[in-house]
Amino acid sequence: VLHVTPDWLSKPLTSEQVDLLLRQRGIIASAEDLLVLGDLVTVIREQARSLLRALKESPAAGEPGSP
Amino acid sequence: MTVFDLLRSSLVAVSDAIARREVTSRDLTRAALDQVARLDPDLHAFVTVDPEGALLAAASADREIAEGRWRGPLHGVPVAVKDNIATRGLRTTFNSRAHETWVPTRDAEPVARLRRAGAVIVGKTNLNEFAWSVPDTTDLIPPPRNPWNPALGAQGSSSGSAVAVAAGMCCGALGTDAGGSIRLPASQMGLVGLKPTRGAPSDEGALDEVSVVGILARCARDAAAMYTVIADRSGFDLGSPSELRLAVPRRQIDEIRLEDKVAEAFAADLQTLSDLGVRLVEIDLPHLSVARDATFVLISALNHAQWAQDLRESYTLVGPNARRYLLAGGVLAVEDFVNARRVAALFEDRLTRTITDCAGVVTPVSPVTTVEAARRPGEHNRGFDATFTAPFNAIGWPAISIPTRVGDHGLRIGVQVAARPWQEALLLELAHLLENELGLRE
Numbered sequence: 440v441l442h443v444t445p446d447w448l449s450k451p452l453t454s455e456q457v458d459l460l461l462r463q464r465g466i467i468a469s470a471e472d473l474l475v476l477g478d479l480v481t482v483i484r485e486q487a488r489s490l491l492r493a494l495k496e497s498p499a500a501g502e503p504g505s506p
Numbered sequence: 507m508t509v510f511d512l513l514r515s516s517l518v519a520v521s522d523a524i525a526r527r528e529v530t531s532r533d534l535t536r537a538a539l540d541q542v543a544r545l546d547p548d549l550h551a552f553v554t555v556d557p558e559g560a561l562l563a564a565a566s567a568d569r570e571i572a573e574g575r576w577r578g579p580l581h582g583v584p585v586a587v588k589d590n591i592a593t594r595g596l597r598t599t600f601n602s603r604a605h606e607t608w609v610p611t612r613d614a615e616p617v618a619r620l621r622r623a624g625a626v627i628v629g630k631t632n633l634n635e636f637a638w639s640v641p642d643t644t645d646l647i648p649p650p651r652n653p654w655n656p657a658l659g660a661q662g663s664s665s666g667s668a669v670a671v672a673a674g675m676c677c678g679a680l681g682t683d684a685g686g687s688i689r690l691p692a693s694q695m696g697l698v699g700l701k702p703t704r705g706a707p708s709d710e711g712a713l714d715e716v717s718v719v720g721i722l723a724r725c726a727r728d729a730a731a732m733y734t735v736i737a738d739r740s741g742f743d744l745g746s747p748s749e750l751r752l753a754v755p756r757r758q759i760d761e762i763r764l765e766d767k768v769a770e771a772f773a774a775d776l777q778t779l780s781d782l783g784v785r786l787v788e789i790d791l792p793h794l795s796v797a798r799d800a801t802f803v804l805i806s807a808l809n810h811a812q813w814a815q816d817l818r819e820s821y822t823l824v825g826p827n828a829r830r831y832l833l834a835g836g837v838l839a840v841e842d843f844v845n846a847r848r849v850a851a852l853f854e855d856r857l858t859r860t861i862t863d864c865a866g867v868v869t870p871v872s873p874v875t876t877v878e879a880a881r882r883p884g885e886h887n888r889g890f891d892a893t894f895t896a897p898f899n900a901i902g903w904p905a906i907s908i909p910t911r912v913g914d915h916g917l918r919i920g921v922q923v924a925a926r927p928w929q930e931a932l933l934l935e936l937a938h939l940l941e942n943e944l945g946l947r948e
Contacts, residue, residue, distance in 0.1 A: 452837060457833075460837050461837075464814060464836055465814075465818050466836060467821070468817075479830055479833075479834035480837050487799075487803055487838060489795075490842070490845040492796075493796040493849055493852065
């Protein structure tokens, strides 16, 4: 089982880890799809990282009651 | 004017002719169906055409109008609906083999409103599978072609609706917009594309919290006629907005590599707005690109959640491109989704504080004109072509694509204006103003 840790987004995911994540969701991806999925996974995780950066620079943003 | 000429003019002109009984809805509907039969084998605007249902609805409209029971501007008017919006008794496939035979038992609310207004639905329009992937020749129906230049593809997931309207196969169409899927094809095909405020056309029928059902039309008045119906608003006249100020996020636009023609068109659009008395105020919107990322994280997660069942049970029926886009969303964590919501709130907060006394924000619709440029490997999945459109999906603000210029290869170029929630009338007035000035309505 893969767990989301604080450094979750800092390391690239291997295709084995992607496979495991999808299996945890009950999805068996084909070997061919796993092979070509890498770019899309990298991009979506880059986007998720950019969110984290923006929030770190504006820590109060989006919190209920923030100014 | 022949029935075909009328069909290609405007929804409002068609509506007037029907109401005055100068033409019947049946004749117009037959003309629309003839256009589909003639053009669609090459353009692929439709997934499903419904001649029988359309002609029945047209006959019913003619009967009611003859009896003096005219329901309003959409009565008897041929329209089309994107094939990810449920239509009672008419299959809704999402252009996926996994849903090839699904026939909904009830309409999505915007469709129900169209039917109550007496509109005639000629068919369901093409999209890239699930409206979340890149078009693929292995989709149930192959990708639409651009009627202005059929050698080129058509941009955005509501491209089938845009092609159907631009090619005169119907007078207006519903699309959905999760990151620019209405505004991008509208811009490319010289149409008005309105993404209403989230919730305006009723949340029921929209697929998720970033998608919204909206309109593709030939001009602002046509879009206004459709908007009042699907949003259940009272009709309004399109006046001229006065003493208007619009914000231009200059630095963020300059940082994007705009195609030359887009840069020229945008400069000319700003000049036209200025000549019309609109005051342009340069602003800095540093969170624009991260708001785009927030939209893409939300769309990825929501689409994965929505279609995971298909990946579990009908894996090989989902097309390869759609499958990979859907699978990629499965690597996101709950934290990523929450962060995307928080970034959207951050962007909305900063945007609201920055534009203060401006009515909205003006940007290009897309940095590029051709679908081929929009889908350069490594750029499309980063959301490059949706740089200016997607941020407004994360926050649910309304935005409009207004046709203004003609670029290379016959392709059209539009300008986008986004405004605070529920300011659709203002956006449509601006579109009307630019149309009158630039004479692009026809």
